[in-house]
Amino acid sequence: MPDESTQSITIDADPAEIMAVIADFPNYPVWAGSVKKAEVVEDGPAGRARRVAFNLDAGIVRDQYELTYVWSGNDKVEWDLTKGQMMRAQHGSYSLRADGPGRTYVTYSLSVDLIIPMLGLLKRKAERVVMDTALKELKKRVEGLKV
Numbered sequence: 001m002p003d004e005s006t007q008s009i010t011i012d013a014d015p016a017e018i019m020a021v022i023a024d025f026p027n028y029p030v031w032a033g034s035v036k037k038a039e040v041v042e043d044g045p046a047g048r049a050r051r052v053a054f055n056l057d058a059g060i061v062r063d064q065y066e067l068t069y070v071w072s073g074n075d076k077v078e079w080d081l082t083k084g085q086m087m088r089a090q091h092g093s094y095s096l097r098a099d100g101p102g103r104t105y106v107t108y109s110l111s112v113d114l115i116i117p118m119l120g121l122l123k124r125k126a127e128r129v130v131m132d133t134a135l136k137e138l139k140k141r142v143e144g145l146k147v
Contacts, residue, residue: 004091004111009135013142015074015096015104021142022077022094023048031141032134034058041066051082063087089113108135 011018021027028038037055044050048071056063065084071077074096081090092110099105 004109006107006109007132007135008105008107009139010099011104011106011139011142012102013104013146014102015098017146018096018104018106018138018142019074019077019094021138021145023071025049025052028054031137033137034133044069044071046071065090086115087112088115106135106138 021031025038025040028035032038034056035054036057037053039053040049040051041053042049042051049069051066051068053066054064056065063084063086065087066082067079067090068082069077069079076093076095078093079091081087084090090110090112092108095107095109097105097107
């Protein structure tokens with residue numbers, strides 16, 4: 001597996017509120033800009049998805065892929081690529097840590113191995129852009145639902 005990139009952000013919400021948004025895959029197209037469709041393929045324990053199929057359109061990058069999820073309550077969720085067109089592998093996670101009343105420190109980690117070769121520096125920059133955008137969109141969605 002390639003190198004992992006990690007970014008963090010503080011969100012003004014409890015971990016359970018944030019994890020509820022992360023687990024609400026059918027609404028990803030509403031707030032996650034490049035996700036055009038997210039469909040639960042298989043349910044897992046506690047009513048959260050085990051496998052999810054995605055359609056992604058991020059301009060020059062378009063892909064259809066499926067991820068398998070493992071949930072650890074409201075503390076962490078990890079996923080791995082089950083199948084994809086442009087990716088050979090993907091591993092990611094959101095880790096949530098309460099940071100005072102109504103505040104949570106969220107860490108997003110991601111590693112992606114593409115089928116097409118890409119210079120390491122460019123790939124890491126792309127991962128950082130994806131993570132930065134995902135964290136900002138997650139923060140905006142979660143905090144927007146509280147209004």
